[in-house]
Amino acid sequence: MSTKLVPSLCPYCAVGCGMYLVVEKGKAIGVEYMTDHPTCEGALCPKGNSVLEFLNHEDRLKYPMKRVGDEFVRISWDEALDMVAHGLARNIKKNGPQSIGFLASSRCNNEENYLMQKLARFLGSPNVDNCARLCHSPTVMGLGAVLGTGAMTNNLIDLQNSKCIFAIGTNFTEAHPIVSRWAQKARDNGATIIVADPRITSTSWMADLHLRIKPGSDIDLLRGMMKVIIDEGLADKEFIDERTEGYSELDLNLKDFTLEKASELTEVPAAEIARAARIYAKSSSSALLYSMGITQHVCGTDNVKACATLSLLAGQIGRPGAGVWPMRGQNNVQGNCDMGGMAEFYPGYKKASDPKSIEFFKAAWKIDDLPMGPGLTSTEMTDAALEGKITAMYLIGEDPVVCEANINKTKAALDNLDFLIVQEIFMTATAKMADLVLPAAAWAEKDGSYTSMERRVQWIDQAVPPVGEAKEGLWIINEIGKRLGLDLGGTSARDVLMEVNRNVPQYAGMTLERISKVGGLRWPCPDEKHPGTDILHKERFSTPDGRAKMASVLNKPAGERTSEDYPILLSTGRIVVHYNSGSMTQRCASLRERDSELYVEINPADAAPLKISHGDMVKVKTVRGEAEARARISEKVKPGMAFMPFHWQGTNIITSDAVDPVSKIPEYKMAACRIEIIA
Numbered sequence: 001m002s003t004k005l006v007p008s009l010c011p012y013c014a015v016g017c018g019m020y021l022v023v024e025k026g027k028a029i030g031v032e033y034m035t036d037h038p039t040c041e042g043a044l045c046p047k048g049n050s051v052l053e054f055l056n057h058e059d060r061l062k063y064p065m066k067r068v069g070d071e072f073v074r075i076s077w078d079e080a081l082d083m084v085a086h087g088l089a090r091n092i093k094k095n096g097p098q099s100i101g102f103l104a105s106s107r108c109n110n111e112e113n114y115l116m117q118k119l120a121r122f123l124g125s126p127n128v129d130n131c132a133r134l135c136h137s138p139t140v141m142g143l144g145a146v147l148g149t150g151a152m153t154n155n156l157i158d159l160q161n162s163k164c165i166f167a168i169g170t171n172f173t174e175a176h177p178i179v180s181r182w183a184q185k186a187r188d189n190g191a192t193i194i195v196a197d198p199r200i201t202s203t204s205w206m207a208d209l210h211l212r213i214k215p216g217s218d219i220d221l222l223r224g225m226m227k228v229i230i231d232e233g234l235a236d237k238e239f240i241d242e243r244t245e246g247y248s249e250l251d252l253n254l255k256d257f258t259l260e261k262a263s264e265l266t267e268v269p270a271a272e273i274a275r276a277a278r279i280y281a282k283s284s285s286s287a288l289l290y291s292m293g294i295t296q297h298v299c300g301t302d303n304v305k306a307c308a309t310l311s312l313l314a315g316q317i318g319r320p321g322a323g324v325w326p327m328r329g330q331n332n333v334q335g336n337c338d339m340g341g342m343a344e345f346y347p348g349y350k351k352a353s354d355p356k357s358i359e360f361f362k363a364a365w366k367i368d369d370l371p372m373g374p375g376l377t378s379t380e381m382t383d384a385a386l387e388g389k390i391t392a393m394y395l396i397g398e399d400p401v402v403c404e405a406n407i408n409k410t411k412a413a414l415d416n417l418d419f420l421i422v423q424e425i426f427m428t429a430t431a432k433m434a435d436l437v438l439p440a441a442a443w444a445e446k447d448g449s450y451t452s453m454e455r456r457v458q459w460i461d462q463a464v465p466p467v468g469e470a471k472e473g474l475w476i477i478n479e480i481g482k483r484l485g486l487d488l489g490g491t492s493a494r495d496v497l498m499e500v501n502r503n504v505p506q507y508a509g510m511t512l513e514r515i516s517k518v519g520g521l522r523w524p525c526p527d528e529k530h531p532g533t534d535i536l537h538k539e540r541f542s543t544p545d546g547r548a549k550m551a552s553v554l555n556k557p558a559g560e561r562t563s564e565d566y567p568i569l570l571s572t573g574r575i576v577v578h579y580n581s582g583s584m585t586q587r588c589a590s591l592r593e594r595d596s597e598l599y600v601e602i603n604p605a606d607a608a609p610l611k612i613s614h615g616d617m618v619k620v621k622t623v624r625g626e627a628e629a630r631a632r633i634s635e636k637v638k639p640g641m642a643f644m645p646f647h648w649q650g651t652n653i654i655t656s657d658a659v660d661p662v663s664k665i666p667e668y669k670m671a672a673c674r675i676e677i678i679a
């Protein structure tokens with residue numbers, strides 16, 4: 001039998017790199033580089049290169065299983081689907097539809113997510129959410145409020161046109177490695193790179209100026225930069241007058257603030273703040289990139305608003321090389337939010353709290369009743385499950401037992417449910433808590449489209465059949481619908497895409513044929529002739545009146561402060577070779593051999609009095625519990641600060657679940673801990 005090359009996409013992060021899968025006898029046996037892909041130009045990072053190691057892994061879930069006592073036993077799809085229908089119906093009858101929580105997966109395609117939120121809402125539950133809650137919900141809220149659209153304003157390739165790249169709270173060289181290529185091109189073209197990060201990272205190595213900011217002081221830094229810009233006459237008055245609102249409030253907000261104060265609060269020398277402000281404001285085109293260092297705080301939404309406001313103040317937006325780049329996380333988190341897999345929004349960001357949205361979808365879906373929102377966010381579902389208000393959950397492709405903050409609470413919440421369904425490709429820590437585990441087809445085993453962080457929508461065809469009895473998400477959701485007497489519409493991804501074209505204005509012109517071409521199209525794409533949109537907000541912002549709303553914000557203290565008992569600030573995040581819960585990367589030998597255990601980075605000044613040496617095993621303790629990790633003594637973290645990756649289960653035992661009141665994101669970047677050597 002012949003070997004074929006099937007165009008595909010990397011299933012990890014939101015850069016959306018293309019690749020070819022080499023398929024022989026129905027099995028993917030190799031990866032070939034897609035040199036004509038516009039964003040990656042054939043490059044892949046270590047995770048992209050090793051996708052087959054998990055796709056073909058023997059641990060893949062191959063048939064449905066139900067819990068019997070502490071064991072899981074194999075059952076047929078018929079029995080599994082009946083169990084889902086009975087379990088959901090039982091809870092709706094007893095506790096009402098609001099008692100069911102749904103988590104849609106940002107690892108799954110647009111069509112699956114569209115159908116998942118439709119199932120939730122058809123059943124009468126407004127409670128559907130996704131991992132954007134833990135990630136870029138402050139972007140959806142904050143950029144939405146300031147610019148009118150909560151998405152990347154420009155695109156990744158356009159970074160090469162920037163003369164200044166200001167990267168704040170993003171470690172893109174590890175988390176979005178292929179973006180480094182465009183940043184490097186910008187640098188080759190003469191751009192200055194400024195990185196604001198408390199740690200020394202591979203991204204900060206790239207920087208001309210590294211602002212080693214005190215964790216949680218970003219608003220002070222950004223206000224300091226704004227103050228310099230205003231005081232030195234670097235604000236873009238014409239742009240501000242023509243295209244924004246809120247300047248006089250901002251001016252007032254900054255009146256009594258000084259550069260010296262900013263320096264004191266951020267621990268960044270005043271001269272560096274001033275230099276960063278001048279370079280950013282004066283360059284012909286400046287890009288502002290941000291990610292979890294900005295969003296995962298109790299002031300996450302305000303942090304985002306401050307970033308966007310800085311760009312408005314300097315007129316650094318709406319042009320090639322100038323804009324705001326939220327570095328989104330999962331391969332389809334942008335798409336999942338676009339599809340309405342979010343508590344606050346129906347598809348196309350139609351507000352779930354607006355009766356007009358409900359009317360629109362009642363007509364579009366030919367249904368008499370739909371729930372008003374906002375529904376419960378994923379973080380609120382955890383609390384509601386503990387209180388007995390959420391009694392059943394249907395989770396697709398999320399692993400909250402590893403990834404939520406304060407996972408002892410998460411486990412207690414899941415334990416308290418009457419019925420938990422987990423649809424997965426591996427037996428994760430979360431799946432182990434389920435009543436029913438449904439085996440899902442992985443990305444290469446199904447048709448569908450994915451939307452990358454640059455709003456690029458790309459369709460891929462199934463390359464290989466699902467393993468064992470695993471099924472495509474669409475089939476599973478449709479079958480569940482049928483058993484509950486619901487007609488969810490599409491049975492094929494193609495049909496669902498056509499429905500998306502009708503109901504999501506940004507995707508109206510994104511036909512199958514158009515988005516199947518290498519590189520797809522970027523939204524908004526309002527009709528079938530429209531070429532897609534490279535840069536947003538060129539002439540007007542997407543607010544109702546077309547003007548951006550500058551925000552005047554003040555910093556807020558972290559939810560948890562260090563104390564005598566817990567003197568060290570614990571920050572958490574990512575490393576290049578592992579991915580989120582690690583359910584996939586931990587199963588790839590080539591990645592595991594590079595990093596195989598949980599570690600904690602400690603500054604030598606903190607390690608010495610604790611008698612901790614490099615390589616010692618330590619306990620990291622917070623008020624919520626403790627985690628064991630290997631100590632790495634390193635200047636990469638500031639004194640008084642420790643860093644742990646969260647790709648192993650220990651980390652989130654100890655992270656703080658204080659949330660931003662607006663977006664409900666937990667403060668993964670700020671917990672108070674103490675570290676002890678294990679004798």
Ligand SMILES: Nc1nc2c(c(=O)[nH]1)N[C@H]1C(S)=C(S)[C@@H](COP(=O)(O)OP(=O)(O)OC[C@H]3O[C@@H](n4cnc5c(=O)[nH]c(N)nc54)[C@H](O)[C@@H]3O)O[C@H]1N2
Nearest residue numbers: 169170171175215216291292293329573574576578579580
């Ligand atoms: N290899 C790999 N890549 C990934 C992922 C992965 O797990 N592994 N996950 C994907 C996902 S879901 C996401 S959301 C993205 C996230 O990508 P990133 O946001 O880039 O990743 P993080 O490591 O969480 O945090 C970024 C940086 O913020 C810094 N930081 C911490 N606190 C502060 C602060 O108070 N202020 C400032 N200015 N900086 C701070 C950290 O030191 C860190 O270097 O990555 C995606 N890509």
Ligand SMILES: Nc1nc2c(c(=O)[nH]1)N[C@H]1C(S)=C(S)[C@@H](COP(=O)(O)OP(=O)(O)OC[C@H]3O[C@@H](n4cnc5c(=O)[nH]c(N)nc54)[C@H](O)[C@@H]3O)O[C@H]1N2
Nearest residue numbers: 107131135397398399403423440442572580581583646668
């Ligand atoms: N301490 C700490 N914790 C964090 C963060 C942090 O910075 N620090 N970051 C947070 C962020 S930004 C995020 S986004 C979350 C991520 O949290 P999660 O979304 O829970 O993390 P993932 O590991 O990406 O989980 C996705 C799951 O989907 C499964 N999967 C993959 N493909 C498919 C598929 O096609 N179908 C189905 N059904 N399943 C599939 C994978 O096996 C995996 O178990 O973690 C958060 N947790």
Ligand code: SF4
Nearest residue numbers: 010012013017045048
């Ligand atoms: S940068 Fe992201 S999309 Fe590209 S290969 Fe790496 S993990 Fe995959």
Ligand SMILES: [Mo]
Nearest residue numbers: 134135329330
């Ligand atoms: Mo994320």
